Amino acid sequence: MVASTLSEVARLAGVSPATASRVLNGSARTPGQDIAERVRAAAESLGYIPNAQAQGLAKSSSGLIGLIVHDIADPYFAAIARGVQEAAREQGRMVLLATTAGAPADEREAVAAFAARRADSIVIAGSRSARPEDGEGNTELAAELDRYCRNGGQVAVVGHAVVGASSTEGYHVVPVPNEDLAAELAAELAVSRDDDFVIIGGPAGLFTSDDRVRGFQRGLADAGLPPAEIVRTGFNRSGGFDAGVALAARIKASPEAGDTSGYAKRTCIFAVNDVMAIGAAAALRSEGLRIPRDATIAGFDDIETLRDFRPALSTVHLPLEEIGRQATRRAAGMIGEEAAPSTITGHVTLRRSTEGVLPSEGISRMLPTDS
Amino acid sequence: MVASTLSEVARLAGVSPATASRVLNGSARTPGQDIAERVRAAAESLGYIPNAQAQGLAKSSSGLIGLIVHDIADPYFAAIARGVQEAAREQGRMVLLATTAGAPADEREAVAAFAARRADSIVIAGSRSARPEDGEGNTELAAELDRYCRNGGQVAVVGHAVVGASSTEGYHVVPVPNEDLAAELAAELAVSRDDDFVIIGGPAGLFTSDDRVRGFQRGLADAGLPPAEIVRTGFNRSGGFDAGVALAARIKASPEAGDTSGYAKRTCIFAVNDVMAIGAAAALRSEGLRIPRDATIAGFDDIETLRDFRPALSTVHLPLEEIGRQATRRAAGMIGEEAAPSTITGHVTLRRSTEGVLPSEGISRMLPTDS
DNA sequence: CATCAGTGGGAATGCGCTTTCCCAACTCGC
DNA sequence: GCGAGTTGGGAAAGCGCATTCCCACTGATG
Secondary structure: OOOOOHHHHHHHHOOOHHHHHHHHOOOOOOOOHHHHHHHHHHHHHHOOOOOHHHHHHHHOOOOEEEEEEOOOOOHHHHHHHHHHHHHHHHHOOEEEEEEOOOOHHHHHHHHHHHHHOOOOEEEEOOOOEOOHHHHHHHHHHHHHHHHHHHOOOEEEEEOOOOOOOOOOOOEEEEOOOHHHHHHHHHHHHHOOOOOEEEEEEOOOOEHHHHHHHHHHHHHHHHOOOOOOEEEEOOOOHHHHHHHHHHHHHHHHHOOHHHOOOOOOOOEEEEEOOHHHHHHHHHHHHHOOOOOOOOEEEEOOEOOHHHOOOOOOOEEEEOOHHHHHHHHHHHHOOOOOOOOOOOOOOOEEEOOHHHOOOOHHHOOOOOOOOOO | OOOOOHHHHHHHHOOOHHHHHHHHOOOOOOOOHHHHHHHHHHHHHHOOOOOHHHHHHHHOOOOEEEEEEOOOOOHHHHHHHHHHHHHHHHOOOEEEEEEOOOOHHHHHHHHHHHHHOOOOEEEEOOOOEOOHHHHHHHHHHHHHHHHHHHOOOEEEEEOOOOOOOOOOOOEEEEOOOHHHHHHHHHHHHHOOOOOEEEEEEOOOOEHHHHHHHHHHHHHHHHOOOOOOEEEEOOOOHHHHHHHHHHHHHHHHHOOHHHOOOOOOOOEEEEEOOHHHHHHHHHHHHHOOOOOOOOEEEEOOEOOHHHOOOOOOOEEEEOOHHHHHHHHHHHHOOOOOOOOOOOOOOOEEEOOHHHOOOOHHHOOOOOOOOOO
16 A cells, blocks of 8 residues: 655645645644645645544544444344444544454454554444353453543443443443333233233343343233243344244144133243344244234334334334444543433334234234334 | 553563564564563553554554445345455454445545555445446546555455446456346246236446346346336335335236236236335235235345245345455455456245246246245 | 674664644734 | 734654664674
């Protein structure tokens, strides 16, 4: 990467590098009209492109925002990334991407790499975890973040704080009301239902999953229902599929006929995110079960690409893009912490996948499906 | 962003900055054991993180890969981005993201920004366009890329070369066999069918769309069928939806009864990408039409998140992740141009959305659906 | 014992830019 | 018309690091 330099431009324009610098970048001092014109012409003719590395070095700031996600191809993260990207653009910065599959060790490495590049701020979108095997990794990640913040860096993390992070200056958390929303979802599903509730959760210790599980159980309890059974599996589509296969076997093994109350009890499945729900639905289908006839299912996130899924998936809408945007703005100091402590809200969106369909149940709410 | 510097480490270790630099980064010369240990200890205790900007400036290379996509939340680009990210990791580089919505002016700007950051290579994933309104923008983009290449940069573009780019040193294209695969799809769909074929295409001038349209028509022609009508719309889900609404009206307006041949002619819709197909399918459904009973539909890309869509979407599988990987490797000079001119292959994947279902047609191939 | 290649460390230069400081020329007011 | 204030440009000192060159010292060789 060779390219013409500022001094070359300056020489061609017959001015000093200082002057060239002043006209080519918005300095406080603006040289005279004629000189400015000469310099600009020289720059143009030389195809001058400022060296951002050198600029960064001189100004000690890079115009970079580091973004950490588990997997950029996961629609959840992709949506957040879009928001981050958008906010970055507003700020005139560029985003530096790192994918870590949720491994704290990789995340630590990514933070170090961002720090090395002197990123102005870091946004961590990946769900936090408190799993025992992540303990050491989390500690090191927290230490790395701490160091980054001490050096003046800004960190925003989505959902939960990193385990062990002492909230120093420059450390922000964008809270996501996972628990409350899950409770709300449970409440809505519990209305005039007495289905068997089952939760397909991610690995224990994954905060996002745990919050949603806890919230759902709370909602059930508030409705006077017993806690749902929890099936733990991978936090992705294939995890949902596996769980779905297992559940399908059980649903088929306990036919309605066995029910003493005289009418069918359906299984209502709550998968802690949409892609898991889709996986589970696919599994049920492949086992010959129909939704919502033989079982109902709900997810979480309201992934855009899944909106046209059939049967339309009941879920909890989360403003993912806004979450990304807000995290990015917060890390840039554009949102006062105290001014707006938490502005992320979602809402339960019931669609066909949890509709009541059994005549014997005596209830059949027709819920609107969008578009 | 302040942080401890190399000289601080050197001073603490009681050596010169030169020596510290040699031990802390894989230099050709390796200082003695004891000294190295002292330096490493000093660095550790100071929490030293090398300043990548300064390193880049000194070595004139940045370890950065620029990635240009239309929209990172679009699953097509997200999948490619995953491949790019993966390959970047292999190379020990980081990826810098830019989204442009396909506007050449924005793309030019992104290239300039990457050049300013002295990115080692640039991967352009967005589909190229030859629309008249993009003419000027394309010229400027080509010029910018040219300059970047002349300065030693490496560019890889997915699909088609940028319009007007003179293929200088360091300019690579990863060809995607859109046309051939579309022809193949048409051929498969044309087998023992005499449906009315309709193509939902993107804006004229968008290469990816045009290639697929052209290929599909060729496949139809090769099968002895007349060319399909083309409906042009936006290259995204909502475009597909709009087109679907229009088509639904027509399908409903021309009932089977009107057919002189005595049996029903279905409309077979080819949408030039999966999300458009999904949009169209949603529109048909909302108009009360069923797929594949009242119309069949096929897409292109085989987006992972859409695999569980119902009815399962016939499409053309493209190894998106591999495309991203390969583009990135090529730009890094890891793949000889001549050695492997084109290794991207896809395959037609027929699923339920194009199944024959009308008894009157006398044909009802049961095609396997995956999972 | 003197010379020489070889080794291991440091001084110094430069990567491309920003920014402070400095100085010449100029404008203004009395 | 002259000093004070102002303007506009340049010189130079870094920003943090890699790297070339140089030097002192070692052990081997004739």
